[in-house]
Amino acid sequence: MYFDSIQDFWSMGGYGLYVWLSFGIGFLSLCLLWLDSIFAKRKLMSQILTEQARQVRIKAAKQKQAGSSV
Amino acid sequence: MWKWLHPYAKTEKTYWLCQTLLPWFSVLGLVALITGAIWALAFSPADYQQGDSYRIFHIHVPSAILSKSLYMGMAIAAFVGLVWQVKTAFMSMMAIAAVGAVVTFVSLVTGSAWGKPMWGTWWEWDARMTSQLVLLFLFFGVMSLYKSFEDKQQASKAAGVMAIVGIINLPIIHYSVEWWNTLHQGATLMKLDKPSMPLEMLLPFFVSLVGWSSACGAIVLLRIQNEILRREMKRPWVIALAQQNVTQSNTATK
Numbered sequence: 001m002y003f004d005s006i007q008d009f010w011s012m013g014g015y016g017l018y019v020w021l022s023f024g025i026g027f028l029s030l031c032l033l034w035l036d037s038i039f040a041k042r043k044l045m046s047q048i049l050t051e052q053a054r055q056v057r058i059k060a061a062k063q064k065q066a067g068s069s070v
Numbered sequence: 071m072w073k074w075l076h077p078y079a080k081t082e083k084t085y086w087l088c089q090t091l092l093p094w095f096s097v098l099g100l101v102a103l104i105t106g107a108i109w110a111l112a113f114s115p116a117d118y119q120q121g122d123s124y125r126i127f128h129i130h131v132p133s134a135i136l137s138k139s140l141y142m143g144m145a146i147a148a149f150v151g152l153v154w155q156v157k158t159a160f161m162s163m164m165a166i167a168a169v170g171a172v173v174t175f176v177s178l179v180t181g182s183a184w185g186k187p188m189w190g191t192w193w194e195w196d197a198r199m200t201s202q203l204v205l206l207f208l209f210f211g212v213m214s215l216y217k218s219f220e221d222k223q224q225a226s227k228a229a230g231v232m233a234i235v236g237i238i239n240l241p242i243i244h245y246s247v248e249w250w251n252t253l254h255q256g257a258t259l260m261k262l263d264k265p266s267m268p269l270e271m272l273l274p275f276f277v278s279l280v281g282w283s284s285a286c287g288a289i290v291l292l293r294i295q296n297e298i299l300r301r302e303m304k305r306p307w308v309i310a311l312a313q314q315n316v317t318q319s320n321t322a323t324k
Contacts, residue, residue: 001112009112015123018187022126022180023107026133030285033172037292044299048312051303
């Protein structure tokens with residue numbers, strides 16, 4: 001370790017605010033984008049199933065209608 | 071090579087290629103990011119002039135290099151899409167655009183946080199910073215142009231043209247520190263000469279660069295998959311995949 005104490009590590013030779021701000025925002029942005037992509041994939045999967053179920057219902061309703069009109 | 075590349079114009083093939091590559095990129099990205107950050111923050115020596123503020127270098131430079139590489143990647147995807155009418159190329163273009171915008175934002179913010187203690191200002195309308203800001207707006211432009219068309223085929227073409235035209239900004243960013251008298255310093259690494267940095271500073275930087283690149287790669291892969299799912303919602307293979315996914319997650323929770 002380059003620093004003598006944890007105190008020194010946090011203060012970063014007086015540049016603590018800037019160093020931690022950079023690393024904080026950098027990693028936070030990357031993590032948020034990563035999580036957003038993962039959750040978007042999950043949401044899409046369930047959307048696909050909802051849409052599929054809807055299509056099945058529409059088809060069934062159409063068939064029923066066609067059957068009753070005959 | 072063309073024979074090998076050809077199947078990837080099909081969305082299903084591309085989806086599975088992404089799925090295979092995803093775990094490798096994700097793991098390498100996470101490991102290298104964490105290692106690089108700890109190394110850069112706690113173990114690499116401080117700069118003799120800038121002290122510990124130089125540690126921002128290890129996040130600022132990887133993000134800045136990546137922002138330009140991602141733009142280039144996006145423009146190449148746009149070119150492939152426009153010339154050969156490949157749908158998956160346009161999907162990759164949009165996947166890269168979002169990641170590129172975030173990475174460019176990170177490079178600007180970290181640059182700002184480094185500029186304050188070193189130059190005494192958060193922001194200056196200097197050539198390097200202004201051209202990098204333009205890069206951010208180009209990413210936003212491509213994304214919003216794509217969003218503004220209902221017909222996604224047309225949207226892809228319009229956004230693709232914008233992405234290609236925007237390439238002009240890349241050499242401007244790179245040479246801005248030479249062409250103009252900028253507050254921003256000249257290149258430390260991206261030059262033909264030997265890098266002007268000692269090895270114990272260079273190594274954590276490379277680890278960080280690998281981490282950022284792989285993590286961005288993983289996110290791009292995920293977003294390509296999402297783009298494919300969104301556009302191919304009604305395809306039988308997508309529906310089968312979604313059903314399989316649900317049964318898998320159900321058994322996992324049981």
